[in-house]
Amino acid sequence: MSAEVLVFDILGAIAVLAAAGVVLARNPVHSALALVVSFVNVAAIYVILRAEFLAAAQIIVYTGAILVLVLFVIMLVDPDNLPEFHGGRPVQRLLALILGLALLGEVMAAILTRTIVGQPGPWSPQAVAAVGGNTQALGRVLYSGYVLPIQVTAVLLLAATIGALVLARPDTPRVRALVRDTATISLAHPRGSEMANGVEPALPALAAGQLKLEAGERTLVMAKSGDDFLDQPVWGERHQS
Amino acid sequence: MSLEITEPTPVIISEERQVSDTRRELVLNMGPQHPSTHGVLRVRLTLEGETITGCDPVIGYLHRGVEKLGESKRYAQFVPWTDRTDYVAAPSNNLGYVLTVEKLLGIEAPERAQYWRMIMAELARLASHLVWLGTHALDIGALSMSLYCFREREMILDIFEKFCGARLTTNMMEIGGFSRPIPPDLPDMIRDFLAVFPKRQREYEDMLSANPIWLARTRGVGVIEPDVAINYGLTGACLRGSGVNYDVRKAQPYLFYDRVDFEVPLGTHGDVYDRYLVRMEEMRQSLKIIQQCLDQVPTDGPLKLAESNYVIPPHDTVLTTAEDMQRHFIWVIKGFSPPKGEVYLAIEHSKGELGHYIVSDGSPIPYRLRIRTPDFVNLQSLPYMAEGAMLADVVALIGTIDIVLGSVDR
């Protein structure tokens, strides 16, 4: 029982138990947690299988992004009105269990009686180390034989992002300008507003709201005496002396 | 024409209402104990996601019934109460009340006293603006600003302490002038402050005025158009930020503001950033005013209108002359009886127009004493500014109105 196998068995066992936990947990957040544990253990197994880059990628992409998104959705969807545990009719659960075990039996049979086909590939561990490590080797392989699939994946990811944006946008764009019904009178316009009958005053001088924010800072207008600017308050950028 | 008064809704911390099939609205309570509500102000916000759809400020947690008390105290006894309304700029409150009573009595303090009153009022404006700047910047995140502002404010409070013995509740202004002599080294102390402060203020502006994050948090936030500001009765920097030129010191000068040369800053966009610029400029103008007052104030001359019976006779002559002792005795026991009539006088307080309306029925106790504080009226514009704003902006909006709950609730 070499150390490698022992560690592999432990990690594998935890991964499988965690996976079972995902299925059996009552609260989806607990199942998400179990999934995190399972993914981390699988990442550790990748390291044993000398695929460090993929281990890091797995943690960054799967646990770091996808599962976080799933947790977001679980929490935004108001986690307390959840369908009851398991949900399936008992008979359905039992049937699924039997089906699963049967499938497991078949696959195990296939695994044990298989014969290795084809000769080993060029990337033996020594060759990988010579190149400088798993990342460098993977980079060479990817960008020599698989450049096209990378471009296709890039397009796929772009399409997915756009799809997500479309789905997540609120249905009706929120009306930004709230209608404000304040009684507005105008200093410069003697007639003022007839608030009683809701006539909106014509404010030629003060087109309120069209506010242009220039990039630089602002200068204040200094009034020398109490009489300056009484006809026309300094408003808008007209007064940028 | 019956008008049923709406049943007061029970106080609920927060609840979510399903407004329509897709929009969920959240009612949120902010305050009254809240780090950035400048005292005990409570704001009920209705939120839709991040934007505010409704804002209802609830005040009254610091209501002490100052106006009711005013109807049971003699004119001179009420002065200490005026410190407690806006506890950040106490000399200005004293000045407002004392000037109104002097107008009712038809008397005027001697020239030297009026100059010293102007100096103390402008120092109070500086102290109030420093508290505003410190807390406003702290709410938006600049931690150190409050430390620097309060360091400068200490210098002003030391001047107050040397002048009248108290730092905060100054109770320094009396009807008819000052009864205690001016400490001889006070003018030099003020001149030192005038020499140091401009450099410190440039430090504040280096930190904030051109800071992109500060600009992002303040520009275009809480915009008030000039006619809306006038309609809401806003005064002080809130009104001048929108470009309306109304400063009581220029519009209806009192004391010797017409002998002093200073300018009134006006904003052009009426947002939080403009009000910030206006108040910073006001501080510089106050320095100019204090400097000119220090130069123009006569070094000797009476500080107290001694000959009028409305005024308590000066201490030194009370013990020597019989007539003053008798007047002192009557003044203390029965107080003075002003003529019947009503008076309203407004001064330019650091937060806006502080007006006192006194109705006198001829008795030594005012019949009605109404204090029009600027914060109370300015705070009405918070719902107008908050609608459509983001939640994180509420702290900036409360800061830009510059409220002190003592004078809002009275």
Added chain:
Amino acid sequence: MSELTATHFLTLSAALFIIGMLGVLIRRNVLVIFMCIELMFNAVNVSFIGFAWEQHSLVGQTFALFIIAVAAAEAVVGLGIIMALSRRLDTVDIDQVHELRE
């Protein structure tokens, strides 16, 4: 079984795959089903990398990388659909989603 051989990771992969499949069949909460699909993706990755390790060739690892990319894209769109679904029907119970059925 002293030395690490292919059967180890293949059994692990099979076990994970079957658990994932059972989860998809049994559970009614669409989010848990989604997680079980991720589990199945992972199982496939394990076997790919296992063979890459055994065959001394990196082709398996490149495939695993592509699977991760595809799984990410699928997750994004899948969750988008789930969000839109739950916002309208206000439920995440897969059985109640049968508008298209009648």
Added chain:
Amino acid sequence: MNWAAFLSNYIFAFIVLNVMLGLMAYMTYFERKVLAAMQDRVGPKRTGPFGLLQPIADGIKLLAKEDIVPKNADRLVFLVAPLLSFVLAPLSAAVIPFGGTVTVFGQEVNLYVADINVAVLYVLALGGMGVYGIILGGYASANRYSLLGALRSAAQVISYEIVLGLSLVGVFILSGTLSLVQILEAQQQPLSFGGVQVPNWYILSQPLGFVLFLIAAVAETNRAPFDLPEAESELIGGFHTEYSGFRFSFFFLAEYINMIAVSLLAATLFLGGTDGPIADGVWWLAAKAALFLFFYIWLRTTLPRFRYDQLMGLAWKVLLPLALINIALTGLIRLWGLGLL
């Protein structure tokens, strides 16, 4: 298995971890002192000489404080969440090279805990996992607002994690490796421009990458202008409002360890970790990391806080495009360099 190598490595790792925890404690003291100095006041000086025992005092205080667990909180998750962010934080110090190899008592000891091929990715992965501490902390405290606050903080961390990763790609292109030890060696060969010996620190060849990394690092650790959770707890409720006592301090201290770890990383990646003009050594690394820590505190005292939408807008609309441009430029320069060879 030569046990001697394993043992020496284990001891070195033990030393690094404890130094990190010690540094974390005294980072709180350092921050309060520098903050005070910048704000014209003195800072803690009552506990012990110059207030040096302040961190211990804080620790005891937090231990003694009552540890409240909300009634309908999810107990297990509530307890695990702070541990998650606290434990993950110091792990990223494992890949940082504190020096070359040193012979101690005849035993060959290399001054780094592990030289893994994907060191920087490992650090990014830890950053990715750190988000769980925030989300689960917000979820477990069963309070609607801390949940919303947690989701917003998590969204911030994820957005800036992408910018963090992309800003480092420039360095990988130049150094050709992800392992920090090799990146350190690549930075130690001085370049000579017309006889002038210029250290090949990546800050000189990757200025944009450096700036982007710094901004993203500050946002990643929820510090200074990006300290939304702190402001959140003022307005609605950040993810750690329901925590109290020592459990709260886990979140609080995790922030400091993250700061130290990121400062060490920045020093190694951009300022040539232990490489210095005169005698190379770990003190250079310490000096550079201290520089970054001072920068953190300096930001905190001066800059106001971003609003949430501005913060996210900055990440996606400004920093991300800049990072991509930086990668493209570095790639072109690298090709131009190779092409001409």
Added chain:
Amino acid sequence: MSDERQIAAMPRPEPWRDTGYWGPTDPDAHPAVRAIREQFPDAYIDAYSFRDEMTVRVERPRYRDVIQFLRDHPDLQYTMLSDETAVDMLRLRDDPRFDVVAQLYSLRRRQRLRVKTGVNDGELVPSLVPVFAAAGWLEREIYDMFGIVFEGHPDLRRILLPEDWDEGHPLRKDYPLRGYREYVQPGFEAPAPRVRSRLRRP
């Protein structure tokens, strides 16, 4: 020496120097008073000045119309409502018990004016909110302190006192200074002993 003789001996207060801040002190010469007299002959009661301040009394039903007229009048332009308050005239006169007082200010002409109207308990005063948004809280405070109800006010409820305050309106003259009942401070059985103040009300 009885105090009447004492007061008589006091010097006559010389009239307040004429600052012109409130316009001419002679009611007939004041433009606002003349405009109101000719525009609202029935609503105008009288106008008087004390010190340099000009006060106009108008009938209650036309209160809002007069103020809106003063605001919109091209020459007067009293565009700002500085303050609106009330005075309980319980002992000074009997007919209208309260006075609602509006202090107006003309930004354009830099002049103030005071408009007063009498109100009895239970009568409705036309609210100024449609004319000046500033009146919103000012009138809520008047209602809170005096119990005067304003007709047309969008949201008339107590502002300073707690919403469920059921002990009347404090600023009324018949409301005792210390309120109707003692509030026991939490943690103390009996309220603090009260010190009879020897202040004799005239």
